[in-house]
Amino acid sequence: MQGFRILVLVLLIISTGAAYAYTIQTADKGAEQIELFGGKSGPVPFPHRLHQEVLPDCAVCHELFPQEAGAIEKLKASGDLKKKQIMNKHCTKCHKKLKKEGQKTGPTTCKSCHIKK
Ligand code: HEC
Ligand code: HEC
Ligand code: HEC
Structure with missing residues (x-):
């Protein structure tokens, strides 16, 4: 029983840890517009500020990758x-x-995100 409780606790820590793998800060909003690497399909212009305005939370994206x-x-x-x-x-x-x-x-669609230069 004790072992089971510890297992549940460990799983809980792992699962919450995975959802917020990176610390989220809100003070530095970063660039307004960012160009992301899109390989052979060409770069992807990304309106960062627009997403910050329409989405509720920085973590929507930044739980997946750091704010760098x-x-x-x-x-x-x-x-x-x-x-x-x-x-x-x-x-x-x-x-x-x-x-x-x-x-x-x-x-x-591919071509509306990736722009060929
Ligand atoms: C819709 C997704 C999304 C949301 C929501 C979002 N970001 Fe970002 N953010 C990005 C992407 C994509 C990058 C660029 C990552 C890269 O270059 O690989 C980035 C980069 C950054 C950077 C690094 C500096 C820079 O400009 O490249 C900072 C700082 C940052 N974000 C802060 C924030 C903050 C603060 C919020 C919430 C108010 C937020 N972001 C919300 C997607 C998002
Ligand atoms: C959780 C939802 C969500 C995620 C994740 C998201 N977007 Fe969006 N995106 C939106 C919404 C909502 C709009 C429409 C905003 C508006 O026009 O009011 C939008 C609009 C856009 C636009 C059009 C902007 C314009 O001026 O019409 C581009 C380009 C875009 N997103 C690229 C990206 C890229 C690239 C990523 C991934 C790095 C991304 N988005 C991730 C919700 C999202
Ligand atoms: C909503 C915007 C969006 C759409 C639609 C989109 N892409 Fe992308 N694509 C991205 C972003 C952002 C990246 C960089 C992040 C990643 O690799 O996940 C990317 C990366 C790529 C890469 C490079 C992967 C690498 O690392 O080498 C290729 C190739 C690619 N996309 C092809 C396509 C094709 C083909 C389509 C249509 C079927 C498509 N994309 C549709 C946004 C988009």
Whole structure:
């Protein structure tokens, strides 16, 4: 029984730890507009400030990667994020969900996110 309780506690710590893997600060809002690396499909212009205005919480994104320039590329390089993981499981997923609900949303097609230079 004691062992079971400890196991539950450990699982609880792991699961809450995973949801907030990075400390979230709100004082430094960072750049208004950011250009993300998009590989062969070309760069992805990302309106950072607009998302801060329409989304309730910095953690929506920053629980997945730290509040640092180049954070996504760094995590992809170390293998902690898969290529296209943020794109598929985050950006596009949210935009599609809002589109389905008939709400104001962002792009959902390759060429409306990636711009060829
Ligand atoms: C919709 C997703 C999203 C939300 C919400 C969001 N950010 Fe970001 N933020 C990003 C992305 C993407 C980057 C760039 C990461 C990279 O370069 O790999 C970033 C980078 C940053 C940086 C690093 C400096 C810079 O400008 O590159 C800071 C600081 C930052 N964010 C603060 C915040 C704060 C404070 C909030 C909440 C008020 C917030 N962010 C909300 C996606 C978001
Ligand atoms: C909502 C915006 C958005 C849409 C739609 C989108 N992408 Fe992306 N894409 C991104 C972002 C942001 C990244 C960088 C983060 C990542 O790799 O998850 C990226 C990364 C990529 C990469 C580079 C991965 C690497 O690290 O080498 C390729 C290639 C790519 N996308 C192709 C596509 C294709 C093909 C489509 C259409 C089927 C598509 N993207 C649709 C935003 C988008
Ligand atoms: C949790 C939801 C959510 C996530 C995650 C998210 N977005 Fe959005 N995005 C929105 C909403 C909502 C809008 C529409 C904002 C508006 O026009 O009021 C939007 C709009 C946009 C626009 C269009 C801006 C314009 O001027 O029309 C782009 C480009 C965009 N998002 C790119 C991205 C990229 C790239 C990512 C991932 C790094 C991302 N978004 C992550 C919700 C999200």
